[in-house]
Amino acid sequence: MTEGNVIDAFGTSEIRDYDKLFREFGVEDxxxxxxxDPLTTMxxxxxxxxxxxxxxxxAMKKGEKFAVMSGIKPSNYFHIGSKMVVDEIVYFQxxxxxxxxxxADVETLADNGLSFKESREYARDNLLxxxxxxxxxDKAKIYxxxxxxxxxxxxxxxxxxxTNNMLEAIYGxxxxxxxxxxxxxxxxxxxxxxxxGPMPVVVPVGFDQDPHxxxxxxxxxxxxxxxxxxxxHKFICSLLGVERKMSKRExxxxxxxxxxxxxxxxxxxxxxxSGGKPTVEExxxxxxxxxxxxxxxxxxxxxxxxxxxKKIRRDYERGDLLSGDLKKILADHVEEFLINHQKKREKAGxxxxxxxx
Numbered sequence: 001m002t003e004g005n006v007i008d009a010f011g012t013s014e015i016r017d018y019d020k021l022f023r024e025f026g027v028e029d030x031x032x033x034x035x036x037d038p039l040t041t042m043x044x045x046x047x048x049x050x051x052x053x054x055x056x057x058x059a060m061k062k063g064e065k066f067a068v069m070s071g072i073k074p075s076n077y078f079h080i081g082s083k084m085v086v087d088e089i090v091y092f093q094x095x096x097x098x099x100x101x102x103x104a105d106v107e108t109l110a111d112n113g114l115s116f117k118e119s120r121e122y123a124r125d126n127l128l129x130x131x132x133x134x135x136x137x138d139k140a141k142i143y144x145x146x147x148x149x150x151x152x153x154x155x156x157x158x159x160x161x162x163t164n165n166m167l168e169a170i171y172g173x174x175x176x177x178x179x180x181x182x183x184x185x186x187x188x189x190x191x192x193x194x195x196x197g198p199m200p201v202v203v204p205v206g207f208d209q210d211p212h213x214x215x216x217x218x219x220x221x222x223x224x225x226x227x228x229x230x231x232x233h234k235f236i237c238s239l240l241g242v243e244r245k246m247s248k249r250e251x252x253x254x255x256x257x258x259x260x261x262x263x264x265x266x267x268x269x270x271x272x273x274s275g276g277k278p279t280v281e282e283x284x285x286x287x288x289x290x291x292x293x294x295x296x297x298x299x300x301x302x303x304x305x306x307x308x309x310k311k312i313r314r315d316y317e318r319g320d321l322l323s324g325d326l327k328k329i330l331a332d333h334v335e336e337f338l339i340n341h342q343k344k345r346e347k348a349g350x351x352x353x354x355x356x357x
Contacts, residue, residue, distance in 0.1 A: 025210065027051060030231060036060060039091050040304045041084055041233065047204075049232040051213060055200040056229050060095045066200040067192035068092035069228070071102035074122035075112045076248055078129040080255040080334070081236035084301060086133040088204040088231065098196070099140035101130070102188045106145040106152075107181040116146050124356055129257050131348035132341050142355055145184055150194060154187035155180070161219045170211050182212065189216045193225045201228045206235055236301055241273040242292050258345070261338040268295065268331040269324075275316075276323030287319040288326070295323075295330040302333055 027049040030042065035057060041047050059066035070089050072082070093099045103126065105119035114122075123144060131137055145151055167179045189212070192201050203213060210232070217227035238244040238253030246254045252271050255264045275293030277283035290296040290313050303309050312329065315321035 027207075027210075027232060028053075033057060036095065037091075039087055041087065041301060043306075044300055046084070046301060047088065047231055047233045049207070050230060051210075051217075051232075052227060052229040053202060053231060055226070056092075056202045059200050060092075060097070063096060064199075065098070065196065066092075066096070066202070067098040067100060067196070069100045069102075069189050069192055069201055069203050070205075071104050071188060072126060073108045073112065074103045074105060074119040074126055075108045075114055076122065078126055078257045079246055080257065080298070080302075081246055082129065082257065083133060084233055084236065085204050086130055086135060088233070090134040092202060092204075093136060093139065097202070098192060099135065100188075100192050101135075101140055101142045102148070102151075103127075103142075103144045104181075104185065104188070106184045109146075110175075110177040110181040116144075120144065120356065124352055125258060127352045127355065128345040128348050129341075131352060132257075132344035137348075137351055137355060144356075145188065148191070151184060151187040151191055154190065154194065155183040158183050158186050158190075158219050158223075161222050162215075170215055182215070185212050186216045186219055189213075189228050190220060190223070190225055193220075198224070198226050200226060202231060203228050204231045204233065207232045237294060237297060239267060239271045239273065239294055242294060242297055255334060257338065257341060259338070261335045261342070264338055265331045265335045268334060269327050272298075272327050272330065274323040274327070276326075280322065283322060284319040287317045288321070288323060290316055293323070293326065295326045298330050299333065302330075302337070 028051065030047050030050045030053075031045050033050065033053060035042055039047070056066050058064075068089055070085060089099060089101070103119065103123040105116050105123070108114045108119045109116065127137075127142065162183070164179070167182065171178070171182065189201070189203055193199060205213065210230070213228065213230045220227045235245060238246045238250060239255070240250060240253040244250075244253065248254065252267060255267060273292070273294040275289035275291065275296065277286055277288065293316070296313065296316065299309060299312065312321065312326070316326055
């Protein structure tokens with residue numbers, strides 16, 4: 001924890017001062033990189049930082065071998081914020097990266113108490129979203145931690161490189177099962193190099209996962225592997241306010257990718273926090289504040305048209321666009337996206353069942 005920032009890989013994290021991450025953790029500014037065909041989230045600074053990404057970009061440009069490694073705890077359904085990470089994975093896949101994706105059911109058991117069977121059910125639903133969001137499942141290695149022998153074996157190998165005091169210094173005091181899950185994650189991140197030899201690997205994460213990256217980079221060096229690179233993205237907020245994280249304890253603030261599009265629309269219209277003024281007259285006179293308006297903030301993640309987004313911001317700040325109008329723009333966008341997304345989910349069912357057979 002640093003002043004203004006709370007970083008906890010197994011708890012609640014809150015990032016208020018991104019500049020401190022650059023100063024105190026050695027994170028570099030992503031916007032200063034020359035990434036080919038950058039995503040909307042990359043252009044707008046939502047993917048804000050990186051650690052040692054240049055070897056990955058060099059491999060991309062030269063057509064050399066590299067990998068992208070990612071995963072999720074299969075303890076819930078994908079929400080609108082999950083899309084951002086998948087978009088990055090697809091981006092690196094489309095630029096030649098080998099994709100490794102793990103469903104971290106060992107960590108889910110350790111941290112959330114879900115059985116492997118329960119995790120598998122969530123994993124199936126998550127995998128439908130991965131396919132619908134554009135990941136080529138045929139060109140990806142997708143696995144459950146509990147069913148990947150190399151990962152489970154290497155976790156014990158890497159245990160020789162750490163001490164209890166070291167893990168406690170990085171993560172804070174936790175039960176042994178959490179530290180065991182950490183070492184399984186290290187093995188996940190290094191799996192591409194274990195199978196293909198030393199090569200650049202990038203792991204797209206939120207900054208709450210940076211402790212895993214730093215530990216893995218240290219262990220990689222001890223085993224003559226390339227320290228994995230990472231990209232860091234800003235968290236998407238709850239519908240209930242820009243200072244609030246999405247939480248399943250507040251379902252009215254979360255838009256799930258498998259929920260009814262009309263229900264999602266109603267959530268936005270009812271719950272999306274507004275940056276507008278209390279009355280129409282005052283709003284017309286003084287304008288709204290897009291920096292605290294959830295609908296506008298969501299559009300910065302979801303709307304790819306820069307000029308259209310600039311016009312929305314300008315009209316809102318001038319008072320020409322009302323809060324209800326802005327909510328409707330987001331609701332239209334999300335509803336259309338969910339309708340199309342869920343059609344793609346349906347088509348992916350047989351392939352997903354084959355992978356998780």
